[in-house]
Amino acid sequence: xxxxxxxxxxxxxxxxxxxxxxxxxxxxxxxxxxxxxxxxxxxxxxxxxxxxxxxxxxxxxxxxxxxxxxxxxxxxxxxxxxxxxxxxxxxxxxxxxxxxxxxxxxx
Amino acid sequence: xxxxxxxxxxxxxxxxxxxxxxxxxxxxxxxxxxxxxxxxxxxxxxxxxxxxxxxxxxxxxxxxxxxxxxxxxxxxxxxxxxxxxxxxxxxxxxxxxxxxxxxxxxxxxxxxxxxxxxxxxxxxxxxxxxxxxxxxxxxxxxxxxxxxxxxxxxxxxxxxxxxxxxxxxxxxxxxxxxxxxxxxxxxxxxxxxxxxxxxxxxxxxxxxxxxxxxxxxxxxxxxxxxxxxxxxxxxxxxxxxxxxxxxxxxxxxxxxxxxxxxxxxxxxxxxxxxxxxxxxxxxxxxxxxxxxxxxxxxxxxxxxxxxxxxxxxxxxxxxxxxxxxxxxxxxxxxxxxxxxxxxxxxxxxxxxxxxxxxxxxxxxxx
Numbered sequence: 001x002x003x004x005x006x007x008x009x010x011x012x013x014x015x016x017x018x019x020x021x022x023x024x025x026x027x028x029x030x031x032x033x034x035x036x037x038x039x040x041x042x043x044x045x046x047x048x049x050x051x052x053x054x055x056x057x058x059x060x061x062x063x064x065x066x067x068x069x070x071x072x073x074x075x076x077x078x079x080x081x082x083x084x085x086x087x088x089x090x091x092x093x094x095x096x097x098x099x100x101x102x103x104x105x106x107x
Numbered sequence: 108x109x110x111x112x113x114x115x116x117x118x119x120x121x122x123x124x125x126x127x128x129x130x131x132x133x134x135x136x137x138x139x140x141x142x143x144x145x146x147x148x149x150x151x152x153x154x155x156x157x158x159x160x161x162x163x164x165x166x167x168x169x170x171x172x173x174x175x176x177x178x179x180x181x182x183x184x185x186x187x188x189x190x191x192x193x194x195x196x197x198x199x200x201x202x203x204x205x206x207x208x209x210x211x212x213x214x215x216x217x218x219x220x221x222x223x224x225x226x227x228x229x230x231x232x233x234x235x236x237x238x239x240x241x242x243x244x245x246x247x248x249x250x251x252x253x254x255x256x257x258x259x260x261x262x263x264x265x266x267x268x269x270x271x272x273x274x275x276x277x278x279x280x281x282x283x284x285x286x287x288x289x290x291x292x293x294x295x296x297x298x299x300x301x302x303x304x305x306x307x308x309x310x311x312x313x314x315x316x317x318x319x320x321x322x323x324x325x326x327x328x329x330x331x332x333x334x335x336x337x338x339x340x341x342x343x344x345x346x347x348x349x350x351x352x353x354x355x356x357x358x359x360x361x362x363x364x365x366x367x368x369x370x371x372x373x374x375x376x377x378x379x380x381x382x383x384x385x386x387x388x389x390x391x392x393x394x395x396x397x398x399x400x401x402x403x404x405x406x407x408x409x410x411x412x413x414x415x416x417x418x419x420x421x422x423x424x425x426x427x428x429x430x431x432x433x434x435x436x437x438x439x440x441x442x443x444x445x446x447x448x449x450x451x452x453x454x455x456x457x458x459x460x461x462x463x464x465x466x467x468x469x470x471x472x473x
Contacts, residue, residue, distance in 0.1 A: 024267075025148065025277070025279045025280075026148060027148065027279075027280060028148070030151065031148040031150075031151065034150040034151070034155045034260050035260065035264055037260075040401075041400070042339060042398075042400055044400060044401055073375055073401050073402055073403055074375050074377065074380055074401075074402045075399055075400075075401075075402070078339060078398035078399060078400050079398065079399055080396060080397065080398055080399070081336075081338070081384045081388060081394050081395055081396070081397050081398075081399055082384075082396065084383075084384035084399065085381065085384040085385050085387075085388050085395065086381050086384075086385060087385070088381075088382075089385065089389065091382055091385070091386065092382065093334075093365040093366060093367050093378070093379045093382060094363075094364055094365045094379065094382040094383055094385075094386050095364050095365070095366060096201075096203065096208075096350070096351065096364065097201045097350035097351070097364070098165065098203050098208045098211060098212070100165070101165055101167055101211060101215055102168075103167065103211065103214050103215065103218065
């Protein structure tokens with residue numbers, strides 16, 4: 001491996017970009033992710049997480065076991081929106097902007 | 108372990124988009140001793156878990172829309188100074204599906220026109236001509252040219268880089284544990300050090316209440332969870348920022364408009380994701396076939412009455428607060444106005460409406 005080795009294949013992020021994020025203070029996978037997009041692609045960090053963790057461990061001297069793993073989220077693998085949809089037209093937590101418009105001037 | 112009393116002129120607590128915009132604008136004019144402290148790492152909180160609309164229209168009262176508009180107008184200028192934040196003034200569309208909302212939209216347009224903010228109410232044909240992927244069930248939409256979106260990661264990262272060049276110091280993973288007042292200084296106790304500063308700015312967003320409590324100041328900000336769905340990169344599908352979704356430069360579509368009061372719980376929940384999927388298909392039927400790669404959630408700051416809490420904290424010399432919803436939209440303006448307030452003692456646009464004093468209700472009233 002050298003600086004130009006691709007660590008995140010989905011987003012094509014190389015080792016140098018990850019090291020730069022660590023150099024400016026990133027300590028976790030998710031810190032690095034938000035700065036570089038490493039792990040934001042279709043595999044959602046399943047391929048790069050171990051590689052990134054070992055780079056973090058090496059550069060920060062934190063033992064590998066103490067480097068936090070990335071936060072996993074729904075879905076575990078890409079899934080179509082139609083599969084998630086239920087066909088209901090009742091909305092409770094999800095709003096529309098127009099719901100929030102209040103026409104009485106409050107001040 | 109604790110090192111004692113490193114001195115700064117100004118400490119900003121909170122390294123989100125608001126804290127960093129203040130740091131950037133302040134250090135443009137006065138580079139003397141500014142420190143930004145964050146309990147975590149920039150973008151780990153609200154600023155890194157947003158659709159990042161720069162949104163003006165539909166905000167009420169119209170004076171708040173006007174305030175937001177001034178901020179949106181500053182984005183091109185900010186981009187020239189700090190670098191490409193992928194700011195796109197796409198124009199904003201708020202589609203609606205009922206006749207009742209159509210009536211509401213006309214009233215809103217009338218209110219706005221009184222303040223010189225132009226929004227159009229589009230009928231079904233006009234909406235579909237602008238945004239052909241929207242559902243034919245749409246009744247109409249409000250439209251404003253000034254709305255758009257931004258890449259929040261680039262925005263915060265570039266604000267930090269520019270601020271560092273201007274001499275701002277940063278300390279991450281450094282939670283504030285307590286704050287003391289002396290006659291003309293603040294003593295800020297943190298996990299890593301104890302700092303002394305003359306001016307203190309609380310920019311803790313959803314965490315503002317806790318920060319204020321160290322000084323006996325009530326900052327009425329609650330937490331609201333928002334869940335957002337991200338698709339795989341898609342071919343260009345959306346021409347506009349739509350209230351509820353937007354397409355990023357890389358083709359991903361971000362979808363969501365949920366609000367839940369569950370404190371600091373950032374878990375995703377299937378019921379809200381399902382509703383979000385229903386909304387996606389209701390708005391843009393062709394999204395049914397798009398793949399979702401991630402559903403994230405974030406904690407938004409929500410002041411008690413929904414409006415920003417900004418300015419000097421009365422009764423405490425050199426203490427300032429800046430806490431609000433819509434930090435992405437308002438960041439350039441808040442950074443500018445807070446800098447004016449701190450260095451000049453007055454702001455170019457009045458901020459009295461947004462003072463924390465409005466929450467101190469006289470005894471005997473509601």
